[in-house]
Amino acid sequence: MPELPDVEVFRRYLNSTSLHSTxxxxxxxxxxxLAGVSSAKLKKTLTGNRFTGxxxxxxxxxxxxxxxxxxxxxxxxxxxxxxxxxxxSEPGHPRLEIAFSDGYRLACDAQRKLGRISLAADAASFVxxxxxxxDVLDKDFDRKAFAECLRxxxxxVKSALMNQHDMAGIGNVYSDEILFQAGVxxxxxxxxxxxxxxxxxxxxxxxxxxxxxxxxxxxxxFPASYLVPRRxxxxxxxxxxxxxxxxxxxxxxxxxCPRCQKKSAGTG
DNA sequence: ACATTGACCTGAGAGC
DNA sequence: TGCTCTCAGGTCAATG
Numbered sequence: 243m244p245e246l247p248d249v250e251v252f253r254r255y256l257n258s259t260s261l262h263s264t265x266x267x268x269x270x271x272x273x274x275x276l277a278g279v280s281s282a283k284l285k286k287t288l289t290g291n292r293f294t295g296x297x298x299x300x301x302x303x304x305x306x307x308x309x310x311x312x313x314x315x316x317x318x319x320x321x322x323x324x325x326x327x328x329x330x331s332e333p334g335h336p337r338l339e340i341a342f343s344d345g346y347r348l349a350c351d352a353q354r355k356l357g358r359i360s361l362a363a364d365a366a367s368f369v370x371x372x373x374x375x376x377d378v379l380d381k382d383f384d385r386k387a388f389a390e391c392l393r394x395x396x397x398x399v400k401s402a403l404m405n406q407h408d409m410a411g412i413g414n415v416y417s418d419e420i421l422f423q424a425g426v427x428x429x430x431x432x433x434x435x436x437x438x439x440x441x442x443x444x445x446x447x448x449x450x451x452x453x454x455x456x457x458x459x460x461x462x463x464f465p466a467s468y469l470v471p472r473r474x475x476x477x478x479x480x481x482x483x484x485x486x487x488x489x490x491x492x493x494x495x496x497x498x499c500p501r502c503q504k505k506s507a508g509t510g
Numbered sequence: 511a512c513a514t515t516g517a518c519c520t521g522a523g524a525g526c
Numbered sequence: 527t528g529c530t531c532t533c534a535g536g537t538c539a540a541t542g
Binding site: 354 | 515
């Protein structure tokens with residue numbers, strides 16, 4: 243689940259639950275999740291510290307700490323945050339738990355352990371180190387910058403949208419939604435799109451992601467015209483009713499409507 | 511250099 | 527019921 247809209251929801255969740263109270267302990271640390279930091283270092287850095295603010299870049303969440311530095315969270319394919327007090331509210335696969343002085347805990351749950359936890363001096367230096375492209379919802383990521391990413395790619399447009407080094411935040415599900423809303427077939431070469439298609443994709447990207455954030459990344463609350471809630475096995479196109487099709491593109495499963503997203507230009 | 515593939519983990523659901 | 531197989535919303539190293 244965790245693409246840009248989901249991580250933005252997690253960021254707001256952390257903001258509204260976990261700021262400004264003192265961290266008293268890390269009662270649970272799964273070493274498999276740590277990247278570039280030891281369990282001891284993480285404990286030493288966080289204990290007695292407080293979170294003072296948050297930031298997000300693409301699919302990464304940063305929690306600013308009172309004494310400097312940031313905790314960096316990445317959620318992999320199955321990660322999420324849960325803030326709780328009673329152990330019967332503990333999530334099913336907690337990999338990190340941060341205990342606060344008021345008795346509450348913040349858990350990072352990651353069933354498949356594909357997420358990552360690390361420390362960095364600040365968000366900007368982490369982003370540089372990872373060579374992430376601009377966050378796709380950043381105002382500076384304008385139509386021109388978007389067009390340059392597509393023009394410079396030799397991959398399918400779906401892969402280009404998901405390339406975190408060119409633009410950060412879009413994953414498998416939202417790339418499908420953006421392509422569907424723009425009426426663009428996922429397998430078309432990014433560099434061969436017409437100018438009109440690039441413009442349509444750009445505005446679909448901004449609109450889809452903003453809408454998803456606004457609806458708390460909950461597919462049940464998405465507009466009726468959206469593909470995401472219907473991407474299951476026997477889903478139908480919300481616009482024309484045709485059976486959705488699947489295609490493997492760079493190893494990921496694309497879901498699309500064969501009638502609304504033609505490979506050749508023309509009718510839609 | 512770039513794009514694509516397979517490995518990394520674990521669990522849910524389908525099919526037998 | 528229980529077993530096996532496939533698949534899952536991400537990333538990285540290895541491969542072509």
